[in-house]
Ligand SMILES: COC(=O)C(/C=C/C1=C(C)CCCC1(C)C)=C/O[C@H]1C=C(C)C(=O)O1
Ligand SMILES: O=C(O)CCC(=O)C(=O)O
């Protein structure tokens with residue numbers, strides 16, 4: 001997927017938020033201050049009541065027949081009513097979750113000059129910086145990102161894989177393989193929950209695309225004025241999100257027109273349905289808008305994997321999910337075209353998905 005020409009993207013000066021934070025500004029630069037309507041409602045101090053569903057992966061992978069059936073229906077309900085769920089007992093070594101968190105944190109703590117060696121070029125989404133900034137007047141997120149294309153090999157830019165921290169690249173490789181297996185398995189159970197053959201997505205997706213993005217949100221003296229990450233839905237089929245162990249609550253999802261904070265479960269992984277699954281299921285499973293907010297004193301780290309079909313495939317709603325009561329809501333398109341459309345537009349709720357709507 002060719003990036004859009006760098007010369008045509010004028011993004012203006014983008015402050016690095018970690019460097020900004022070092023100066024402890026009492027006045028937040030205007031480019032980070034959101035318009036009134038966009039300003040966040042911050043997570044209440046008390047735990048929230050409406051938590052997203054929890055799926056016990058071990059009941060899917062090694063449960064009895066009854067456990068498997070019951071967990072598949074819970075998974076189906078989570079996909080249909082929430083689009084977000086937390087997976088416990090996912091089978092990925094906790095030491096690997098710790099290692100990826102450590103290398104990610106160590107990377108963000110490197111001096112700016114070192115991180116700039118891997119700078120994200122304007123109009124592209126890989127490397128260190130702020131993605132999805134496409135104009136000089138666009139508001140900025142209170143976040144530093146580091147993103148890498150992982151699979152297939154041709155989406156990789158080897159120049160962007162850091163040599164420091166020493167274990168960074170090796171850990172990303174091992175972690176990505178494990179997360180990939182989890183995505184493949186979850187898609188199998190999602191297919192079964194839809195009454196389809198378990199291998200339907202695997203067969204359809206071809207050479208799948210996988211990318212990793214690390215988001216670091218430093219504390220912000222005015223969390224009421226800024227957003228850590230703009231509201232968006234993910235373009236992927238599935239997204240896997242790991243939150244740093246001791247990091248503050250920050251992820252919010254839009255549920256029934258209200259922003260609901262996601263309370264992390266230690267060692268769980270958060271999964272969300274992406275735009276691609278919304279299209280394939282003809283809207284039965286929707287990609288849900290989400291955003292990140294910041295905290296006055298605490299920083300936050302998230303490690304996000306996007307798992308998607310090959311750029312080569314053409315997709316649209318699966319025929320089993322279209323009938324006279326559920327007329328076809330999306331057109332057929334090439335997934336590479338959608339990826340290009342996704343990464344060349346700013347994050348703006350579910351606007352990107354209009355590309356596919358009939
Ligand atoms: C919020 O979403 C993203 O940052 C994102 C970016 C993904 C990518 C990279 C970081 C590197 C190269 C490829 C890719 C575009 C996957 C979301 O990815 C979604 C969007 C589409 C479309 C998709 O396939 O994954
Ligand atoms: O940091 C978070 O919790 C949200 C990250 C996210 O939504 C993304 O990277 O797409």
Ligand SMILES: [Fe+2]
Nearest residue numbers: 232233234290
């Ligand atoms: Fe996201």
